[in-house]
Amino acid sequence: MSLPDVLITILKVLVIVLAAPLLALVLVYVERKTLGRIQRRMGPWHVGPMGLLQTLADAVKLLTKEVLTPERAEPWAYWIAPIVVFVPGIFVLVVIPFTPELVVSRLDLSLLYVFALPAVSVVGFIMAGWGSGSKYALLGGIRLVAQAVSYEIPLLFSVLGVAILAGSLSLIDIVNAQGDTVWYGVVQPVAFVIFIMAGLAEHSRTPFDMAVGESEVMGGPTIEYSGIRWAMFMLAEYVNIFILASLGTIIFLGGWHGPVLPGWVWYLLKTTPILLFVFWLRGTLPRLRVDQLMGFCWKVLIPLSLLNVVVAATFKVYGWGPTVPMVIASLLAAYWFYRREWLRVVAVPARDPVPVPVPAPAAAE
Amino acid sequence: MAQEVAGSRPAPTKESIANWARATLEPLGGTVVVDRQFVEVELTAEKLRAAAHEISKSDDPEFSLLYDISGLHWPDDGELEAVYHFFGGWHAEGITLRVRVPDDRPLIPTISEDWPTANWHEREAMDLFLFEFEGHPYPEPLLLEKDMQGALLKHYPQREAPDMVERFKQRGDVPFEIWKAVRPEIENG
Amino acid sequence: MAEATSGRSDQNAEFMEINMGPQHPSTHGVCRLELAVDGEVVLSCRPEIGYLHRGVEKIAENLTVIQLPVITDRADYLSALNTELGVVLAAEQLYEVAVPERGEYIRVIMAELNRIANHMMFYGALGTDAGFSSPFIFGWWNREIIHDVFEEVTGARMLHNYIALGGVKQDVPPNFKDSVKKILPRLADGLDRCHGLLTDNEIFVARTKGLNPLTPEEALRLGITGPSLRATGLARDLRRLAPYSIYDRFEFEVPVGTVGDVHDRYMMRLLEMRESLRIIEQALEGMPDGEYRGEIPRRLRYPVGEAYSRTESPRGELGIYIVGNGQNTAHRVKIRAPAFVHVSAMEELLKGTYIADAVLIFASMDIVLGEADR
Numbered sequence: 001m002s003l004p005d006v007l008i009t010i011l012k013v014l015v016i017v018l019a020a021p022l023l024a025l026v027l028v029y030v031e032r033k034t035l036g037r038i039q040r041r042m043g044p045w046h047v048g049p050m051g052l053l054q055t056l057a058d059a060v061k062l063l064t065k066e067v068l069t070p071e072r073a074e075p076w077a078y079w080i081a082p083i084v085v086f087v088p089g090i091f092v093l094v095v096i097p098f099t100p101e102l103v104v105s106r107l108d109l110s111l112l113y114v115f116a117l118p119a120v121s122v123v124g125f126i127m128a129g130w131g132s133g134s135k136y137a138l139l140g141g142i143r144l145v146a147q148a149v150s151y152e153i154p155l156l157f158s159v160l161g162v163a164i165l166a167g168s169l170s171l172i173d174i175v176n177a178q179g180d181t182v183w184y185g186v187v188q189p190v191a192f193v194i195f196i197m198a199g200l201a202e203h204s205r206t207p208f209d210m211a212v213g214e215s216e217v218m219g220g221p222t223i224e225y226s227g228i229r230w231a232m233f234m235l236a237e238y239v240n241i242f243i244l245a246s247l248g249t250i251i252f253l254g255g256w257h258g259p260v261l262p263g264w265v266w267y268l269l270k271t272t273p274i275l276l277f278v279f280w281l282r283g284t285l286p287r288l289r290v291d292q293l294m295g296f297c298w299k300v301l302i303p304l305s306l307l308n309v310v311v312a313a314t315f316k317v318y319g320w321g322p323t324v325p326m327v328i329a330s331l332l333a334a335y336w337f338y339r340r341e342w343l344r345v346v347a348v349p350a351r352d353p354v355p356v357p358v359p360a361p362a363a364a365e
Numbered sequence: 366m367a368q369e370v371a372g373s374r375p376a377p378t379k380e381s382i383a384n385w386a387r388a389t390l391e392p393l394g395g396t397v398v399v400d401r402q403f404v405e406v407e408l409t410a411e412k413l414r415a416a417a418h419e420i421s422k423s424d425d426p427e428f429s430l431l432y433d434i435s436g437l438h439w440p441d442d443g444e445l446e447a448v449y450h451f452f453g454g455w456h457a458e459g460i461t462l463r464v465r466v467p468d469d470r471p472l473i474p475t476i477s478e479d480w481p482t483a484n485w486h487e488r489e490a491m492d493l494f495l496f497e498f499e500g501h502p503y504p505e506p507l508l509l510e511k512d513m514q515g516a517l518l519k520h521y522p523q524r525e526a527p528d529m530v531e532r533f534k535q536r537g538d539v540p541f542e543i544w545k546a547v548r549p550e551i552e553n554g
Numbered sequence: 555m556a557e558a559t560s561g562r563s564d565q566n567a568e569f570m571e572i573n574m575g576p577q578h579p580s581t582h583g584v585c586r587l588e589l590a591v592d593g594e595v596v597l598s599c600r601p602e603i604g605y606l607h608r609g610v611e612k613i614a615e616n617l618t619v620i621q622l623p624v625i626t627d628r629a630d631y632l633s634a635l636n637t638e639l640g641v642v643l644a645a646e647q648l649y650e651v652a653v654p655e656r657g658e659y660i661r662v663i664m665a666e667l668n669r670i671a672n673h674m675m676f677y678g679a680l681g682t683d684a685g686f687s688s689p690f691i692f693g694w695w696n697r698e699i700i701h702d703v704f705e706e707v708t709g710a711r712m713l714h715n716y717i718a719l720g721g722v723k724q725d726v727p728p729n730f731k732d733s734v735k736k737i738l739p740r741l742a743d744g745l746d747r748c749h750g751l752l753t754d755n756e757i758f759v760a761r762t763k764g765l766n767p768l769t770p771e772e773a774l775r776l777g778i779t780g781p782s783l784r785a786t787g788l789a790r791d792l793r794r795l796a797p798y799s800i801y802d803r804f805e806f807e808v809p810v811g812t813v814g815d816v817h818d819r820y821m822m823r824l825l826e827m828r829e830s831l832r833i834i835e836q837a838l839e840g841m842p843d844g845e846y847r848g849e850i851p852r853r854l855r856y857p858v859g860e861a862y863s864r865t866e867s868p869r870g871e872l873g874i875y876i877v878g879n880g881q882n883t884a885h886r887v888k889i890r891a892p893a894f895v896h897v898s899a900m901e902e903l904l905k906g907t908y909i910a911d912a913v914l915i916f917a918s919m920d921i922v923l924g925e926a927d928r
Contacts, residue, residue, distance in 0.1 A: 039691035135570065207757055209685065210910070286757050287685025289910045290594060402647075402862055429774040432864075432873050433890040450862065450873070450890075454774040454788065457796035482777035485898035493611075508604040508927060517612055517886075 012104040016093050024238035025055040031238075031279045038283035065227035070133050073224065077131025082225065082232035084124030088117040089239035096246050097172050099256045099263035110171040111163055114247060115156055118202065121236065122148045128233075129221035140220025143290060144211035148202050150297045155198035157305035158191040161312035162251050165326075175255035185252035187326040190333045191308050192252045194301055196274070199244040201297065203237060205278060207285040210293055245274040304333055376456035377426035379404060385426055386460060389419050395462075403450070405461040410473045413449075413464050417476040420451055420460065429454030431476075434486035436494035438468065440519040445471045445494055466496075468518075469532070475501040493517040495532070569597055574912075576605050582679065582916065583923030585897060587904070589912070596912050599904040601897050606927040614887035619645050619719055619854050622887065626874075627713045629889055630925035632675055635668040636867040637874075637889075637925075638717040643798055644863035644874040645719050648856065652848050657721025658800045659841040663734065664707070664716065665799075666830040666837070670741060671700045672868040673823040676920045677748055680820060683917040684761055689752055696744040699737050706733060719854075721847030731838055738831055745827055753824070759817065766903060766915050768814035776902055777895035780870030781822035782919055786814030792866040803840070804833045816918040823868075823920070856884055869893055869920050891925035 029044065029052065036043025044051030069078060095110045097103035107113055122145055129141015162184045163169055166177040178184055185192045201208035204220070211220045222233045249255055249270040256263030288296070311329045377385075382404045386397045393415050395406040408416055420428050432450040439446060445468045452459035464473055475498040477483040487498045488507040495515040498504065509516055512533070575586035584605035590597045613625050626641045627634040639661060646653065653661075674693040681689025701711040707726050708714035716723050727733075752758050768778070770788035783790055791808040793801040809825035811818030856878025863874045870892025877886040896919045903919075904912045 035687070039688045040695060041691060135572065206685065283688055284751070284755075285686065286681065286752075286755065286761060287910075288757055289761060289908060291908070292760060402860070429771075430777060430779070432871075433875070433888065435875055435886065435888040437877060437886050448875075450875075452864075454770070454790065457792070481775060481902075482895055482898065485894065489894075506604070507602075508607040516609060517615075521612075 009104065013094060016104060017090055020090055020093060020239050021059075021235050023242055024235040025059060027238040027242060027275070028055045028058075028234070030275070031282070034276060034279040035283045038280065059231065062231040063228055067227040067229065068224075070224050072133030074131040074133065077127040078133075078224075081124050081128035081131055081221075082229045082236075084127060085121045086124075086232045086236040086239075088121045089236055089243060091117050092243050093239070095171065096243065097175065097250065097255065098246075098267050100172060103172070106170075106172060108168075108170050111159065111169040111174065111251075114171070114243070115152075115159070118240065118243075119152065121240075125221050128225070132221065132224035134224055137221050137223050140211050140223070144204055144220055147204065147208065147211055147293060147297075150294060151198045151201040151208075151301070154194050154297065154301035154305040155202060157302070157309050158188075158194040158198065159247075159251055161188055161191050161305075161308045164309070164312045164316050167316075171250050175250055175257065178254040179257040183252060183254040185254075188252070188308065188312065188330055189327070190304065190330045192248070193334070194305050194308070195252065196244075196248060196277075198297075198301060198305075199248070200278065200281070201293070203240045203244065205237075205241065206282040207288050208293055210287055210290050241275065241278055242271075245271045245278070248274045304336075307333060377453070377458050379458060382426050382458055382460055385423070389423070390416050393419070401461075403459045403461050405463060407463045407465075410464050410466050413462065414474045414476060414479075416462060417449070418479050420462075421479040426458065426460075427453050427455055428460060431480045431482050431486070432459070434483060434490050436490045436496060436517065438494060438517065438519050440468070443468055445496065447473055447490065447496065449476075471496045472499055473497070474499050477501060568592065572909075582921055585921070585923050585926070587900065587912070587916070589904070589909070591909060594908045594910075596904050596907050596909060599901055599912070601900045603894075603897055603923060603926050606923045608928070610928040611887055611889065614884060616883055618882050619649070619856065619884070622884070623718060624715050626887075626889065627715060628924065629891065629928050630867065630869065630872075630893070630922055631713060632922050632924075633668050633672045633868045634713050635664045635717060636672075636865060637872065638714070639665050639799070640863050640865040640867065640872045640874040641876075641887075642717050642719055643865065644861045644876045647861035647863060648859055648876055648878055649719065649851065649854075650857075651720045651850055653721050653799075654845040654848050655800075655842050656844045657846045657848065659837050660722050660726055660846060661717055662799060662801065662804075663834050663837045663841075664704075664714075664722075666833050667700050667703065667734075669830045669868045670827050671697045672920075673827050674700075674744075674748075676823055676868075676917075677752070677820075679920075680914070680917045681752055683913045684758055686752075686758070689748065692744070692748050692751055696741055696748075699740055699744070703733055703737060706730075718847070720850045721845070723847070725846045731841070734834065734838055738835060742828075742831060745824065745831075749824060753821070761911075762816040762820065762914060762918075764813075765816045765911055766814075766907065766918075770814075773814065776899035778870070778899055778919075779895075780866070780868070780892055780920075781826060782814075782819045782870070782896070784809065785811035785818035785822045787812060792864055792871055796864060798863070798865055801833075804836045806830075806833050816914055819918045826868075855880055855882055867892060869922065869925065870896065889925070889928055891928065893919075893921045893923070893925040896921055897923075897926050 032054070033043035033051070042051075044054035047054045047057050069075070092114045094104045095107050095113055097106075125141055125144050125148070129137050129144070132138075162174060165184065165187070166174045168174065168177075174184075200206075204211050222230060225233060249267060253270045255270075256267045258266035258269075261269075308330075311333075312326070315326060379399070383397060383399045386395070386404055386406055390406050390408075391397055393408075394412040395408045395416060398405045398407065406416065428451040430452045432452050435448045435450075437446040437448060444465045447464045447466070449462040449464075450459060451461070466473060471494070473496060475483065475487055477487060484502065485507060487496070487501055488504065490496045491498060491501075491504060492506050492509045492514050493516055495518065506514060515521060569590045569592045572589045572591050573586060574589060576584040578585070586602040586605070588600040588602065590599075608628070610625055610629050614622055617625060622645065623638040623641055626637050630637045674696045678690035678693030681687075681693075704714060705711050707730060708716035708723075768786045770783070770786045773783045773786045773788070779790070787810060789808050789810045792798070794808055806829040809822055809829065811822055856876075858878060858880050860875065860877045865872050865874075871890075872892060873890030875886070875888040875890065876884055879885040899919070900916060903915055907915060
């Protein structure tokens with residue numbers, strides 16, 4: 001590559017690095033407004049017109065907060081953990097194709113790349129949990145790592161079916177394959193659902209946010225962080241949610257394909273419902289308990305996603321489909337998923353009520 | 366949800382409880398008094414445990430709830446009184462036990478073996494009145510700091526009662542007395 | 555915050571000691587639960603209170619009977635009117651004061667409104683502990699409606715000092731009946747929304763059904779009363795069993811559960827709210843005109859004697875024991891707080907549960923530390 005190309009690439013990466021936190025700020029605002037509306041209240045509205053400057057004010061506050069280091073913290077681990085958690089998000093944003101032109105790097109293995117890198121941020125959470133020197137942070141870190149590692153499996157298998165059908169691991173090829181035929185979300189609806197759920201669990205979003213649940217472990221591995229370091233964790237979370245929605249759009253909803261409107265408009269139109277769905281879940285669902293969470297992953301999502309891969313591969317090998325047989329197979333799998341008792345509800349036999357003597361009505365006075 | 370069902374077991378009345386008390390608790394040494402709000406039995410400290418046991422295992426009239434254990438301080442008599450209120454789970458009547466002990470050595474046996482809820486009620490009474498419940502499984506302070514116990518006694522704070530200071534010192538504690546050393550103007554009013 | 559140690563119990567299982575509290579992120583108050591935890595499972599629990607002890611009973615020994623409701627309000631601050639009612643009933647027993655009809659009706663309406671407000675708070679706290687922020691807002695919407703009525707009538711949103719010896723302190727404003735009639739359908743609608751949000755929510759049901767079931771005998775042995783006891787199947791409600799004030803004139807049902815688990819305890823309170831709405835409707839219709847406060851003696855010395863009043867507070871059975879000895883101030887005022895007994899029951903209830911479940915069980919008993927500590 002010649003020098004101008006290198007410089008242009010560096011410029012593009014810089015744009016992404018600067019845009020990512022801004023994106024996260026916008027998402028925080030949207031989430032708080034959405035949650036407010038679900039809960040019949042206003043959400044932020046005081047700071048700036050319609051509260052638009054609220055997250056900016058919060059960011060400024062976080063930047064000016066005192067940065068504490070706990071006494072029993074492990075210095076290196078404690079210091080580096082926010083960076084290790086935040087940076088992989090930027091790495092992933094670099095390869096996501098918003099349109100065929102708006103992409104910084106065209107990798108042939110971009111699908112593999114976007115799922116390999118977030119695993120690094122899991123290591124960052126271990127460093128945060130253990131390096132904080134607090135038993136609650138350790139507990140939260142352990143839970144989060146177990147959860148993230150477990151849910152990687154259905155996450156990968158759900159997109160593996162799509163990769164098989166598309167015949168390529170490049171995100172751009174996957175989107176182009178959908179442009180010819182039908183969206184993979186229609187062909188593999190179960191995989192789409194599994195992808196969203198596993199993605200939520202990867203990033204510890206409600207209802208899978210046991211590791212960062214405020215009632216028990218009080219914020220999980222990040223409780224000992226303050227100021228700019230905690231801001232990095234929060235920004236990382238929202239960047240990751242955006243990446244989840246983007247990948248959902250690219251892999252299952254056809255990316256930038258659509259009539260009339262330009263590609264990036266379609267891209268936004270498809271990503272926004274997924275984002276709003278994630279925020280909606282936060283406003284309407286309680287939290288799953290740890291054993292229920294893990295049971296759901298290992299007993300339901302993993303078998304289902306494996307089945308999905310097998311079915312997709314079978315269809316690809318025999319040259320069937322893709323549409324009608326895959327839809328039928330997916331609907332059957334969805335039916336199995338729906339009927340299976342996946343939340344362990346303990347059956348306790350009901351008892352008859354115990355009679356209590358009621359006093360005779362008071363005599364008329 | 367099932368709705369309440371009209372009673373099939375006749376509820377005991379105050380008279381029937383008084384009869385039962387006379388039959389069961391008077392032989393243990395209690396005195397039954399009927400002209401108060403509930404049937405009351407006045408006991409000495411030694412008989413308390415047996416009486417509480419009788420009440421707990423009685424089936425008709427049935428008493429399942431120990432409501433509370435109140436302490437009362439009668440400084441003119443120099444006595445502390447512990448009032449135990451028992452009520453039935455299946456009916457609305459109750460029975461009360463009263464025990465009087467001298468207020469410088471208030472020893473009462475614990476009833477927390479028959480009545481698990483007595484555990485905390487006795488700890489509270491220990492905090493507020495400096496009762497000593499013999500055999501209590503965990504006689505640690507519940508509501509107050511160790512040097513502020515005895516708060517509801519009529520001559521609290523202890524610095525005005527030299528015998529109280531003595532009692533605390535015997536326990537190995539320094540009573541609220543310590544404030545006198547720190548803030549002498551409190552002593553002088 | 556987490557001053558935790560590790561150790562080995564004598565069964566050779568490794569355990570870790572965790573403190574939950576004294577400050578809880580969930581809004582129960584300052585109670586410390588010392589848990590010995592093996593992984594996720596709680597091996598033993600030792601609750602500790604006293605962080606909110608303000609000497610209410612000692613202060614009450616310096617107050618006249620007119621000033622008494624002020625301090626007892628502060629004990630159970632979420633159901634202040636019910637505590638006031640209990641205190642005033644005991645005082646009226648002692649003083650032998652009669653309460654006029656209008657006063658009784660006003661008391662009942664206020665007490666039942668307070669019950670609804672309290673259960674809405676419970677609903678919010680339980681949802682928050684399940685990891686769900688919306689129930690809190692839903693519950694508080696309804697509380698705000700009730701608080702507006704309270705402010706109109708008593709002058710304060712909480713800690714009212716309204717129910718007084720002989721009746722109520724002052725008459726209700728002229729538009730009282732209309733205001734309350736207006737909020738009843740709003741509360742009913744709010745209650746339906748609350749049901750819709752949490753009751754059939756699959757995840758909430760999975761978290762709470764089958765969790766910590768109790769039999770009536772176990773519950774009584776632990777001293778549990780109130781809605782948590784009714785959830786186990788025993789239809790014990792003091793408003794029915796030993797009616798006080800004018801509760802025997804109203805038609806209302808006492809909801810009873812079947813299993814006594816956390817879901818049942820939650821349902822009890824929601825169903826009770828509906829019954830409270832019924833009682834308020836009937837009381838509004840039957841409320842006569844007339845005096846709101848009866849004749850109280852001019853010199854308010856406590857008669858020599860004792861009185862024990864038992865009322866069905868939203869939390870459980872509240873007992874107020876007043877001992878008078880002829881002075882201006884009481885000789886002893888003892889508040890038998892249901893929350894006190896329920897916190898002591900935590901020791902047994904939390905054994906063998908997961909930490910996440912322990913939080914839910916604690917929330918399901920609807921504990922207010924102000925009452926437990928006094």
